[in-house]
Amino acid sequence: MWIVRIALSRPYTFIVLALLILLVSPLVISRTPTDIFPNINIPVLASVWNYTGLSAEEMEGRITTGIERNMTTTVSNIEHIESLSLAGRAIIKVFLQPGSSVDEANSEITAISQPSVRNLPPGSSPPFIIAYNASTVPIIQLALSSSTLPESQLQDYGQNFVRPQLVTVPGAQLPYPYGGKQRQGQRHSEHRAPPVQRALPRRRRHRPRQPEPRPPFRHRQDRHVRI
Numbered sequence: 001m002w003i004v005r006i007a008l009s010r011p012y013t014f015i016v017l018a019l020l021i022l023l024v025s026p027l028v029i030s031r032t033p034t035d036i037f038p039n040i041n042i043p044v045l046a047s048v049w050n051y052t053g054l055s056a057e058e059m060e061g062r063i064t065t066g067i068e069r070n071m072t073t074t075v076s077n078i079e080h081i082e083s084l085s086l087a088g089r090a091i092i093k094v095f096l097q098p099g100s101s102v103d104e105a106n107s108e109i110t111a112i113s114q115p116s117v118r119n120l121p122p123g124s125s126p127p128f129i130i131a132y133n134a135s136t137v138p139i140i141q142l143a144l145s146s147s148t149l150p151e152s153q154l155q156d157y158g159q160n161f162v163r164p165q166l167v168t169v170p171g172a173q174l175p176y177p178y179g180g181k182q183r184q185g186q187r188h189s190e191h192r193a194p195p196v197q198r199a200l201p202r203r204r205r206h207r208p209r210q211p212e213p214r215p216p217f218r219h220r221q222d223r224h225v226r227i
Contacts, residue, residue: 042079042095043102045109047127048176049090054121060085063120067092067113074112075105089176102131132173 007014049063064083071081071092077100082093096105109129117124144154144162158177166174 042098043100043105044096044132045094045102045105046130046132047092047094047109047113048130049092049124049127050088051090051121051124052088054088056085056087059088059090063124064090064092066119067116070112070116071109075108076100077105106131128176130173130175 047067049059049067051059051063054062060083064085067090068081068083071094072078075094077097079095079097082095084091084093094105094109096102106129113127113129117126142162144158146154149157155177163174163177166172
């Protein structure tokens, strides 16, 4: 209670302090940016590789490891690289040095990703490249589960119905859903040999060759010229 005693004994001092805080507060509030997640100037690029049917171990050995080595030889100003291998998906994050050009790094990753597809398993497609900041942390993690629907149908709901509705939220960045099973279709076709068609021999008629007409015979007269 000592602060109350000092305020009662020196009222004018506390009045001056209160007026000083009231005058300085607008200046301090205007110069102090407030944000739940502060802006961290560390540019980050993420490349997402998809290949349906591979396990997490196979994705790491056949796709993630090779892509990381290729990026270290082409992309400049790398601070460190992080990767996450899932079933059928690999996410490679490239953290750049503070102040580095994101556009330049994006073009370098795109340039090395196109030739790297040739060394990947058949049917591989180029990655999705996403540019974001290190302060962009996930806020909500949404999971879909059901005791009656199969995993392939849950995958369709999350991809085609839930995600398009959340994209309309201002400032939201949504990744592709991962996990579950993607819908696949198989088609079996029987290859039958076409029926053999025997070519019938053509009958060729022999026509006698007619003699060619000869030009009429003309007598040649020799003329002698005297000089």
